Amino acid sequence: MNQFQIGSNEIKHKALELGFHKAGVAIPSAPSTEVQALSSWLSLGYQADMSWMSNQRRQDIKLVMPEVKSLVCVALNYYTPHQHQEDSAYAKISRYAWGRDYHKVMHKKLKALSVWLESLHPDIKTRYYADTGPIQDKVWAQKAGIGWIAKNGNVISRSHGSWIFLGEVLTNLELTPDTPHTQHCGTCTRCIDACPTGAIVAEGVVDANRCIAYHTIENRSEELPETIKSKLQGWVAGCDICQDVCPWNQRFAKETSVAEFQPYPDNLAPDVAQLAEISDSEWDKRFTASALRRIKPEMLRRNARANIEAFQAKL
Numbered sequence: 001m002n003q004f005q006i007g008s009n010e011i012k013h014k015a016l017e018l019g020f021h022k023a024g025v026a027i028p029s030a031p032s033t034e035v036q037a038l039s040s041w042l043s044l045g046y047q048a049d050m051s052w053m054s055n056q057r058r059q060d061i062k063l064v065m066p067e068v069k070s071l072v073c074v075a076l077n078y079y080t081p082h083q084h085q086e087d088s089a090y091a092k093i094s095r096y097a098w099g100r101d102y103h104k105v106m107h108k109k110l111k112a113l114s115v116w117l118e119s120l121h122p123d124i125k126t127r128y129y130a131d132t133g134p135i136q137d138k139v140w141a142q143k144a145g146i147g148w149i150a151k152n153g154n155v156i157s158r159s160h161g162s163w164i165f166l167g168e169v170l171t172n173l174e175l176t177p178d179t180p181h182t183q184h185c186g187t188c189t190r191c192i193d194a195c196p197t198g199a200i201v202a203e204g205v206v207d208a209n210r211c212i213a214y215h216t217i218e219n220r221s222e223e224l225p226e227t228i229k230s231k232l233q234g235w236v237a238g239c240d241i242c243q244d245v246c247p248w249n250q251r252f253a254k255e256t257s258v259a260e261f262q263p264y265p266d267n268l269a270p271d272v273a274q275l276a277e278i279s280d281s282e283w284d285k286r287f288t289a290s291a292l293r294r295i296k297p298e299m300l301r302r303n304a305r306a307n308i309e310a311f312q313a314k315l
């Protein structure tokens with residue numbers, strides 16, 4: 001127990017009460033194998049144009065919050081049982097972006113957890129993130145026992161599969177850590193075999209240069225590379241292939257209790273030809289409070305156009 005007499009279990013219990021589906025505690029450690037893996041990922045150029053990935057703070061949590069003693073890691077399930085449309089007249093949007101912007105949903109809950117923690121003692125300090133800081137969300141989630149970094153590059157939880165968003169509250173509280181999660185991919189290679197672009201270059205290592213999710217969400221060039229265009233298979237926003245094929249998702253995914261993650265009806269099977277022509281103002285109206293706002297209107301039009309061209313080339 002720390003000087004404030006607050007235990008890990010009490011905090012994890014509060015996180016679950018606030019609606020998170022998993023919670024665990026990790027403590028910052030000295031530079032580790034994960035930091036070395038991140039460095040080599042960067043030196044191989046796997047970050048493509050995401051230069052923000054080389055921010056030094058991502059390699060040392062103390063540079064994010066010098067007084068950090070523990071991380072309370074959380075996961076929020078976003079799975080709904082809807083399926084993607086396979087007809088080439090429709091575009092595919094990844095599950096993560098079907099409903100309300102997850103950053104907003106996660107932050108609201110993380111803020112509530114932080115405010116509660118700080119209310120326990122005036123000396124308790126916190127900072128929270130969910131894909132929003134120079135922090136290795138997956139590495140900390142694995143250390144906190146939430147799940148393992150799987151061969152498809154996502155954290156899988158035994159209870160929910162990989163359809164979970166990750167976040168964490170950093171605090172100066174000294175807490176008892178959970179046991180890091182063990183690996184459970186075994187000999188399976190379904191995700192590696194299914195990736196149409198060969199982006200999973202080694203177990204758990206994704207080369208963004210080859211990843212459809214990278215190109216549809218992050219690549220800001222006017223045109224997508226030809227090597228990607230021909231393999232898009234309908235994706236205009238992210239890509240779920242390596243998660244859809246995963247047996248852990250097929251067996252253990254369960255519908256989320258978060259109403260805000262229910263898909264906006266227009267996101268399930270959007271007309272690809274309409275997206276290729278979407279106006280800036282229509283985009284603005286249609287994707288309010290959506291994670292899809294990261295994909296600017298000209299990018300969305302480009303992605304839809306690329307799918308139409310790829311389909312026509314195959315006829």
Ligand code: B12
Pocket residue numbers: 033034035037038041050053094095096130131132133134135136137138139149150151152153154155156162163164165166167203204205206208211213214217218237238239240242
């Ligand atoms: C950069 C980034 C991307 C990039 C790169 C993807 C990647 N896998 O790294 C791109 C744009 C491609 C991307 C795509 C997606 N992303 Co993204 N992304 C991130 C971000 C910002 C950083 C991830 C990172 O640090 N990558 C760099 C590499 C080096 O880190 P790493 O994968 O942790 O690497 C470790 C492994 O290689 C491991 N390792 C080393 N050797 C070995 C050996 C073995 C056997 C194994 C298993 C592991 C292993 O150690 C490395 C050290 O860190 C995080 C948010 C965050 N702040 O962490 C979200 C995050 C990873 N993304 C997320 C999501 C949802 C996605 C998509 C599913 C969205 C979509 N549907 O299109 C796809 C999935 C693509 C995929 N197969 O990974 C979620 C994942 C949630 C989860 N359950 O894990 C995160 C955590 C955001 C969040 N807070 O919820 N993303």
Ligand code: SF4
Pocket residue numbers: 194195196197198199200206210211212213214238239240241242243
């Ligand atoms: S998100 Fe798609 S392109 Fe990227 S690694 Fe997974 S299957 Fe491959």
Ligand code: SF4
Pocket residue numbers: 150151152153184185186188189190191192242245246247248
């Ligand atoms: S498909 Fe198989 S190898 Fe890939 S993440 Fe799932 S269990 Fe692991």
